[in-house]
Amino acid sequence: MTQSLPPLEELIACHECDLLMRHPRVGLEQKACCPRCGFELVTHRSHMRRRSLALVLTALILFVPANFLPIISLNLLGQNAVDTVWSGVLGLYNAGMEGIALVVLLCSMLVPLMKLLCQLFVLLAMPYAELRPAACYWYRVYHHMREWGMLEVYLFGILVSAVKLLDMAELHLGVGLGCFVALMLTQVWLEVTMSPHQVWDALSEKEDGHART
Amino acid sequence: MRALDAGIIVCSECHKLEYLRQGEVQHCTRCGARLHARRPDSIARTWALLVTAAILYIPANVLPIMTVNFLGKGAPSTIMAGVLELVHAGMVPIALVVFVASILVPTFKLVGIALLLYSVQRHQPMSARQRILMYRFIEWIGRWSMLDIFVIAILVALVNFGNLASIEPNLGAAAFSCVVILTMLAAVTFDPRLIWDNTFGEEEIEREEGEPVSGDNDTGRESEASAPPSNY
Structure with a gap:
């Protein structure tokens, strides 16, 4: 049976249900989904590298103000308190909850930052053959971290706590919140733009051409 | 094939x-x-994580997740109490979000993953398509349960006015974050291809009879050269 199969390069298997198919021809800005389970197999984005690089840099620039500028400030009987993502981590740590402090630190700051750095490195290393093994490694690391970055969940957390505090004290939204929203949107956009299939293809190409990115 | x-x-x-x-x-x-x-020892590992999560699920819901000190009075509150408080304050939509994120979703995940494992182990004749949708939903929604943990982090940092008002995190929060992380890991160790391995025959026949083969556009055809049709 193996003899009658086309070469492996012309085949693709669904990652979620293991269905074997011929590799579809996908045009620019088109995607192909698994006919059996609907999993997205291949997406082809135009100018993937350039667009992703722009988004990664934007996100990295936004990262610092989003995490260290005040998100909300609270005024209670003349006393003022500000909250940043970082102060949330510190607050938990000081309250003796080191474990949760670590989880919050990872999910809302470290993992998103590491994800962005991995993506930046992969995108930069793409045209250089000697950097590709390292890029492959970091792109794998990125895939493992993917769902552990929880910026959008954190944003909802901000909303819920703001509502909880509304009737207790005076609330002001800070600059940090704007940056945080922008960071989250950029990151979501980046994840849509940087199609993994294209990245892997670019990373496995021989030196002869990097036209496909 | x-x-x-x-x-x-x-x-x-x-x-x-x-x-x-x-x-x-x-x-x-x-x-x-x-x-x-296939992912190695997928079923055993997923069960192990799931059982641990189910055990921690009890302290997560029974123990208080935070204590609100307001003007000298301390009131520990559990997850459910937090939701009820929001309802009493008239903020039903937000209460609903918190209820879904911190009570419905973890419960649904525990039950859902257990059901998936059971169906795969016992070869239950359930629709593979429905199960894969459930798996994807569980995988996607898992992270949203962290909402309550983030809320606690923000509140603890923000409400810190000494005796006047302060909020302290409690052990329930630690248990709850463990439940969320363990169920997320369980979703990662579960191999969705097992769902299709079992029900392979029926689904294929069903598909051949009626449904169109194409996905969004231009999708891959199954490699017809590779297997005799009777094999499907």
């Missing part, structure tokens, strides 16, 4: 195809990841 039937395994990291070589530890030629036909 399945890739595995053709002696092909898929790299779990970069999705490259490789021929399976029996009795050999294989690594992906593109990204270097260890290759497995």
Whole structure:
């Protein structure tokens, strides 16, 4: 049976249900989904590298103000308190909850930052053959971290706590919140733009051409 | 047909195809990841994580997750109490969000993953398509349960006015974050291809009879050259 199969390069298997198919021809800005389970197999984005690089840099620039500028400030009987993502981590740590402090630190700051750095490195290393093994490694690391970055969940957390505090004290939204929203949107956009299939293809190409990115 | 039937395994990291070589530890030629036909010990590992999560689920819901000190009075509150408080304050939509994120979702995940495991182990004749949708939903929604943890982090940092008002995190929060992390890990260790391995025959027949083969556009045809039709 193996003899009658086309070469492996012309085949693709669904990652979620293991269905074997011929590799579809996908045009620019088109995607192909698994006919059996609907999993997205291949997406082809135009100018993937350039667009992703722009988004990664934007996100990295936004990262610092989003995490260290005040998100909300609270005024209670003349006393003022500000909250940043970082102060949330510190607050938990000081309250003796080191474990949760670590989880919050990872999910809302470290993992998103590491994800962005991995993506930046992969995108930069793409045209250089000697950097590709390292890029492959970091792109794998990125895939493992993917769902552990929880910026959008954190944003909802901000909303819920703001509502909880509304009737207790005076609330002001800070600059940090704007940056945080922008960071989250950029990151979501980046994840849509940087199609993994294209990245892997670019990373496995021989030196002869990097036209496909 | 399945890739595995053709002696092909898929790299779990970069999705490259490789021929399976029996009795050999294989690594992906593109990204270097260890290759497995299916995620190793998927069912046992997922069960282990799930049972641990189910045990921690009890303290997570019974123990207080935070204590609100307001003008000298301290009131510990559990997850459910927090939701009820929001309802009493008239903020039903937000209460609903918190209820869904911190009570419905963890419960649904525990039950859902257990159901998936059971159906795969016992070869239950359930629709594979429905189960894969459930799996994807569980995988996607898992992270949203962290909402309550983040709320606690923000509140603890913000409400810190000494005796006047302060909020302290409690042990329930630690248990709850463990439940969320363990169920997320359980979703990662579960191999969705097991769902299709079991119900392979029926689904294929069903598909051949009526449904269109195409996905969004231009999608892959099954490699018709590879297997006799009766094999489907």
